[in-house]
Amino acid sequence: MDRAGLPPRRFVLTGGLAATAALLSGCSAKSAPKATTAAPEPRPSTPAGAYSRLMEGNKRWVSGSLNHPDRDPNRRQLVAEAQDPFGVILACIDSRVPPELLFDTGLGDLYVLRTGGQAVGPVVTGSVEFGPMTGATPLIMVLGHQRCGAIDASYKALREGTSLPGNLEAIAKALVPAYDLTVKDPGDDPVDTMIRNQIKVTADELRANTDLAPLVRKGALAVVGAYYSLDTGQVEVLTGAPAGTASASTSASPSASNSPSASPTPSESASASASASASASASESADAS
DSSP: OOOTTOOOHHHHHHHHHHHHHHHHHHHHHHHSOOOOOOOOOOOOOSHHHHHHHHHHHHHHHHHTOOOOTTOSHHHHHHHSSOOOOSEEEEEOOOTTOOHHHHTTOOTTTEEEEEOGGGOOOHHHHHHHHHHHHHHOOOEEEEEEETTOHHHHHHHHHHHHTOOOSTTHHHHHHHTHHHHHHHHHOOOSOHHHHHHHHHHHHHHHHHHTOTTTHHHHHTBSOEEEEEEEOTTTOOEEEEEOOOTTSTTHHHHOOHHHHTSOBOOOOHHHHHHHHHHHHHOOSTTOOOOOO
């Protein structure tokens, strides 16, 4: 066979492979999802707005419709030099209760403190105070949760008059006020009752704190007590919902209801109405943005 004028076989093979690679590369580029970077939402400046941002994020967590905001290199660079979180979360150390995830937030959005059973002491209280007192952070949330191991162990030790090992005993001692309330009215599930009592006791103490109370009185700060369900992923507000939010009238404790929070902006009020009509859950509130 005359091969005159035909290219050498190695060029045919090389060219074919190159064409195939280019085709596959093109297909991969078309099918691969594109990374998107959403513009950061404005920082809520009022207790109602901050509360709204948290509770709307929790709705997304429950439904699985997550935004994953503020979690990209651009956000990392933006907050590298300075931070301005809109909320403080005092939660338990439990691995199943990461506040940044269950409120669908990201870098620079929250100050997060985690102790066993939300036990507090001077260092913890000082850390909670840092945001509101130095950066006008408008919201503190004390977040307890279903089936808390620290509170379960402390309840049993206090009931039986035994001591927990090592420094775990310090946690049990910090939970005595909640235990005492539980003994008076244990309910159907004393441990769960103690969990809820601990949330309320801690929130009330922070709300009445010498340094935080003036901020609460003038409406610059709200202190919310909330309970997280491991089963559903939903956050239930127990006490201190800010004025102007859908759950304020049903969830605020007497001490909280007597302490006015900042009035929401018109956009926050409009969003509150929309949320209330969409769902009657305690997690509804105004949108700060």
